[in-house]
Amino acid sequence: MNIKIQILIILATLIAIVYIVNKIRTKGIELKYSLLWLLLGLGIIIFAGFPQVSQWLAHFLGISQPVNMLFFAGFCFTLPIIFSLSATVSKMSNKIKKLTQEIALMNEILERQEKGKE
DSSP: OOHHHHHHHHHHHHHHHHHHHHHHHTTSSOHHHHHHHHHHHHHHHHHHHOHHHHHHHHHHHTOSOHHHHHHHHHHHHHHHHHHHHHHHHHHHHHHHHHHHHHHHHHHHHHHHHHHHHO
């Protein structure tokens, strides 16, 4: 890998990590959701800074090309993120449904009370 590309990848990743840390500080994202992104950034820095690591790992796993190993690792890394987001969306959907039902019941109670006063 060309040294200029390595430096560019590392700088872009460091900027992304700083952005994520800033979002954590300003409560823009919860720490539990950002940990995977921070680990991904660390992994990218390791693979970009030391390309022989990806070559060794690809050889160790029996994958013919390091690039194929990186694509496979990226795919495997996105699965927990997608699952985590799906679980969070499902949980929020259930909460929204419950809150909507509670609001509807409260409105019904208020309407009955107003009719009773008339």
